[in-house]
Amino acid sequence: MLLAVLEKRAGLRLQDRNVFVNITGGLKVDDPALDLAVCMAIVGSLKDNAIVHDQCFIGEVGLSGTLRKVLRVEQRIAEAERLGFKEVFVAPQNQSIARSFGVKVHYVQTLKELITYLLH
Incomplete structure (x- = not known):
């Protein structure tokens, strides 16, 4: 789903790519707040421009490409x-x-x- 949103809403060409996402340590990915981080990892790889190591991305990505509010954002930011x-x-x-x-x-x-801001 995230790949489709990146193509349609962010204008990235991914249909001719093989995309593999590896989550460290067997972590279960069922929290929508991880959507944005996964998308930005894919963008960084596609553009061959790694995301800066001290940037953190927290958010659910909707089908329209908009970012959605997530629960416990204060705790997440404090942990970051x-x-x-x-x-x-x-x-x-x-x-x-x-x-x-x-x-x-x-x-x-x-x-x-976000992609425009980070890559320009």
Whole structure:
């Protein structure tokens, strides 16, 4: 599903590619908040431009390419900060988070907007 969204909504050509995603340590991937991170890993590989190691991506990706709010975003950002990330990208619907963090939080509306921002 994520590959179809990357093609249709972000304008990436993937139909002639073999795409394999490996999740470390047998982690079960059933949390929609991982959608954005998986998409950005695919984009980084496709563009041969690795995502910066201190950037974290948290968000569900909808069929329209928009980013959706995720649960427990404050906990997720705090954990990203603890792990040494410097920037976190989340949906604008998560903007109501009350506390401030030691990481820069970016609010991004769409997958295409994020890709354009990071690769240009």
